[in-house]
């Protein structure tokens with residue numbers, strides 16, 4: 469299943485279509501069709517009068533690549549087919565591809581549903597889609613030669629994904645979705661106090677697009693069997709990491725609203741607080 473194309477910065481406002489999870493492993497041998505979406509560069513700007521006979525001035529050097537996750541005109545956003553091909557390129561096995569790529573698609577389905585709210589119309593939907601579809605691509609680098617996932621170092625998948633995207637030449641505004649979607653915001657204190665295997669630093673989602681990707685990620689777990697989590701179930705899960713995490717999650721709920729998970733799949737399990745992703749997963 470590949471999400472449909474969406475216009476830049478805004479969705480149609482129509483309710484998200486129900487999503488049917490894939491019935492089997494995706495074939496990772498996908499041709500890189502390389503669907504490229506429209507440029508972010510502004511056009512026009514020709515309202516200023518130009519003296520008669522003057523030579524049109526060429527645009528100066530393009531703006532530098534963004535060094536933060538802020539909205540950055542000029543950043544080329546890969547489309548779902550290009551991203552799917554990237555998954556296929558880096559997935560070590562068909563099973564890994566099926567698990568990770570399907571999860572990313574479901575996270576996008578959740579975010580897409582939330583983006584239908586008029587109050588989120590300011591967000592860049594195309595950037596959110598790319599962020600959702602790419603955010604866990606670093607998980608592939610945690611599979612061993614035996615095909616097993618290194619759960620002990622799972623939290624490293626964010627930085628590994630950032631490195632992977634950087635190696636593919638993607639800008640920081642995209643790479644950050646990988647390294648800044650963990651939990652409800654991974655802090656330096658979390659890293660130190662839990663002795664996590666990542667460099668001590670704050671890995672906090674900053675832009676609305678980053679926060680939405682991080683939030684949407686909380687409602688689907690790749691655990692076996694994979695499952696959806698209701699907002700209340702995730703709130704109960706995250707409480708073990710401290711009240712500040714509960715507040716942080718509630719702030720995200722207030723900002724983006726609760727998704728209607730029943731719209732996403734007919735296979736949603738009864739949800740209870742007992743289920744949940746690995747600690748500070750994401």
Ligand SMILES: [Fe+2]
Nearest residue numbers: 603604685750
């Ligand atoms: Fe995820």
